[in-house]
Amino acid sequence: xxxxxxxxxxxxxxxxxxxxxxxxxxxxxxxxxxxxxxxxxxxxxxxxxxxxxxxxxxxxxxxxxxxxxxxxxxxxxxxxxxxxxxxxxxxxxxxxxxxxxxxxxxxxxxxxxxxxxxxxxxxxxxxxxxxxxxxxxxxxxxxxxxxxxxxxxxxxxxxxxxxxxxxxxxxxxxxxxxxxxxxxxxxxxxxxxxxxxxxxxxxxxxxxxxxxxxxxxxxxxxxxxxxxxxxxxxxxxxxxxxxxxxxxxxxxxxxxxxxxxxxxxxxxxxxx
Numbered sequence: 001x002x003x004x005x006x007x008x009x010x011x012x013x014x015x016x017x018x019x020x021x022x023x024x025x026x027x028x029x030x031x032x033x034x035x036x037x038x039x040x041x042x043x044x045x046x047x048x049x050x051x052x053x054x055x056x057x058x059x060x061x062x063x064x065x066x067x068x069x070x071x072x073x074x075x076x077x078x079x080x081x082x083x084x085x086x087x088x089x090x091x092x093x094x095x096x097x098x099x100x101x102x103x104x105x106x107x108x109x110x111x112x113x114x115x116x117x118x119x120x121x122x123x124x125x126x127x128x129x130x131x132x133x134x135x136x137x138x139x140x141x142x143x144x145x146x147x148x149x150x151x152x153x154x155x156x157x158x159x160x161x162x163x164x165x166x167x168x169x170x171x172x173x174x175x176x177x178x179x180x181x182x183x184x185x186x187x188x189x190x191x192x193x194x195x196x197x198x199x200x201x202x203x204x205x206x207x208x209x210x211x212x213x214x215x216x217x218x219x220x221x222x223x224x225x226x227x228x229x230x231x232x233x234x235x236x237x238x239x240x241x242x243x244x245x246x247x248x249x250x251x252x253x254x255x256x257x258x259x260x261x262x263x264x265x266x267x268x269x270x271x272x
Contacts, residue, residue: 012251014081018074019249033074037100037123040067044117064114068104075101083252084268091254096122146236153232161196161225168192168218175211180204196222 020026040063046052047060075097079085088094100120106113169188176182181204182191191204195218206215249255252270264271 011081014077015249015251018078018081019251019254034124036067036070037120040064041118041120043067044115048115061114064104064117068101071097071101078254082254083270087253087255087268093123093125093254146233149236150229150232154229157228157232164221165189165192165196168196168214171214172206172211175208175214176206180207180211192218195219196225198222198226 016023017025017029043060043063047057047064053060078088078094078097082088089098096119100117100123103113103116103119106116166185166189169190169192170185172188172191173182173185176188182188187204194201194204195215198219206212250265250268250270250272252265253268255265255267262272
């Protein structure tokens with residue numbers, strides 16, 4: 001008599017279907033998943049249109065619940081088949097998968113929360129793995145590394161910008177006053193942010209010559225300030241060039257983006 005398949009083999013097969021796209025079953029599952037994600041996003045968008053909601057509201061709501069329940073089961077199976085469920089749950093895709101189902105349940109107690117289901121669009125990033133576009137995975141890895149390396153520099157830069165905004169807001173409050181709409185320092189900071197980012201709503205504007213002179217300085221500074229974060233990230237991206245990667249997911253923590261010849265997971269050390 002043949003022995004019954006062990007739970008470990010069941011999890012391995014399930015992991016292959018849910019996390020890999022190199023097998024027919026895995027690719028078919030991922031394609032079906034992407035189609036259902038697109039369909040659910042379209043349903044949410046259509047439900048926001050009043051005329052469509054009045055005529056097809058119940059049907060769209062039922063469809064959202066069906067998709068959410070399917071995604072809930074899928075999320076549970078993903079946690080079941082990985083060796084380290086918590087590592088997957090805290091990973092980027094794990095958090096996205098959870099956020100993709102929460103809004104529907106929140107809508108039971110919070111009206112309109114289902115509109116947040118558009119977060120499911122982030123799950124479409126899996127298309128790069130489904131189509132075996134490993135070089136896109138590598139580019140995403142480089143971008144993530146560059147952003148991580150830029151965080152401290154950008155935080156310091158933003159701290160300096162916030163200090164400058166506080167000073168400018170206080171000066172405009174003193175120069176223009178309530179007569180020009182600058183009723184407080186926070187109001188002056190709001191104007192400084194709108195002006196420095198070149199948005200220019202025009203709801204508040206200086207009227208005196210000193211105020212206009214200060215506004216001109218802020219406008220000129222804005223062009224230079226906007227370019228700084230871009231330069232920081234660009235430098236880090238140039239330094240973040242990495243080796244080619246493959247799309248295989250770790251069976252233990254579901255981490256992706258391993259080097260092409262890697263035999264062990266870069267995050268948890270499990271065999272690939």
